[in-house]
Amino acid sequence: MGVGPSTKETTLHHFRDPLVAVFGDDPDIDFQGVIVVGTPQDNLLKNLVGKRVAKWLQAMRTDGAVISADGWGNSDVDFMNTMSEIGHVGISVVGLKFIGTQATFVVTNEYTPFVLDINKSKAGIETTVVGENNLDLRDANKALGFLKLKMRSDLKTK
Amino acid sequence: MSEDTLKIKAFSVKDIVFDTKYRFTNGHLAIPETISTSLPANFESITIRIVKPHHLDVQTNTIMDICPISTKVLGKVGDGITHTLTGAYFLITGADTTGIQLHDFGASNGLLKDKISLGKAGTPNEDDYMIFFDVLLKPNFSFDRQLVTTIFTLADQYLQPIRNILKMINGRYADETHEYSNESHPGKPKVVVVKEVAGQGAMYDNLLFPDEPSGMANGVSIIDMNNFPVLLTPNEYRDGAIRAMV
Known part of the structure; x- marks a missing residue:
């Protein structure tokens, strides 16, 4: 498993990225930037890169993060690992990825309820139609709203 | 112009x-x-198709990537001035002579109108032209990182002369100008977007910081960086600092 045609983010997608468009346009947050992280094969490295992301955010005094991925399957491990590492250092975190009916989580933890599904296909599957299940402006706005609520509720419990 | 400002000037392609x-x-591309x-x-063979x-009632091999045609006119990726084409996008497709598709995880070959969802951030709009760069390989190829890099580099070299022309166009004739800055809003919650991208094994890869926006040349592979996190400013991201591959 990996990156299928309907979820794959093309170079054009990155150029017109809905997350950057939405987060960069909201005066109610201080948008610090985009961290790009890969998906190593090696388990040791999988854990390490997730930890490095969390440390980086912590060092920047980040309050909230949204994590998104265009692949699913094996890379869900990386996704949930990085999300958990960010959460463990006390930073509010929400996720965005393709779930549908085909890519539901194999294991769940305290962070999985905060992952939004970007599936757009009726059957909830990898349709092999290029762009069909891509993250769009609506998903990005939803994630921003969700993250704001999460940051507010985390602040109360701190 | 401050170092933090990025101007993207778009030139519309009419045919x-x-x-x-x-x-x-005047909008006519040859x-x-x-x-x-x-x-x-x-x-x-490599076949270029318009x-x-x-x-869209045409057959296509699996679509490996769709990229905009952009070039740096002034500054480095993330600041200065970028010229880009709108109304025309570049698609890299491929298979071997026996019909085996060059894909990672599900192929998108078939009738184009059934295989692409138009009007997304990552796909052309219905009124856009598409330039296909279709690669046909001899049978028994090994689908590895080297092959993918070769295909994408050849495609990038095909685009470079268009970029060189775009560099020389007077920016005042642009059809649209977008200005972006890395704004900070002190006192507001600090927020980061984390993008997990593919960087595994031999097949899929992403390049960062190529010389040209959304280009290939001198890009650094996320695999070569051991998949370690890298921070991009919003403007670097908006300016094509990341190149997706298969």
Whole structure:
């Protein structure tokens, strides 16, 4: 498993990225930037890169993060690992990825309820139609709203 | 202009034709039908195809990537001035002569109108032209990182003359100008977007910081960086600092 045609983010997608468009346009947050992280094969490295992301955010005094991925399957491990590492250092975190009916989580933890599904296909599957299940402006706005609520509720419990 | 400001000037493409030379005048783009370099040994052919808007009843091999045609005019990726084309996008597709598709995880070959969802951030709109760079390989190829890099580099070299023309166009004739800055809002919650991208094994990869926006040359592979996190400013991201591959 990996990156299928309907979820794959093309170079054009990155150029017109809905997350950057939405987060960069909201005066109610201080948008610090985009961290790009890969998906190593090696388990040791999988854990390490997730930890490095969390440390980086912590060092920047980040309050909230949204994590998104265009692949699913094996890379869900990386996704949930990085999300958990960010959460463990006390930073509010929400996720965005393709779930549908085909890519539901194999294991769940305290962070999985905060992952939004970007599936757009009726059957909830990898349709092999290029762009069909891509993250769009609506998903990005939803994630921003969700993250704001999460940051507010985390602040109360701190 | 402050170092933190990025201007993206868009030039609209009205039509595309084949010609012996690259040209772009008053929205009319001319491109050659063949690549200028010789084919690597395991390549059967490379076919350039122009697909007009609303003419999607054509067969396609699996779509590996769709990229905008942009060039840096002033500054480095993330600041200064970028020129880009709108109304025309570049698609890299491929298979071998027996029909085996060059894909990672599910192929998108078939009738184009059934295989692409238009109007997304990552796909052309219904009124856009598409330039296909279709690679046909000899059978028994090994689908590895080297092969993918070769295909994408050849495609990038095919685009570079268009970029060189775009660099020389007077920016005042742009159809749209977008200005972006890395704004900070002190006192507001600090927020980061984390993007997990593929960087595994031999097949899929992403490049960061190529010389040209959304280009290939001198890009650093996320695999070569051991998949370690990298921070991009919003403007670097908006300026094509990341190049997706298969």
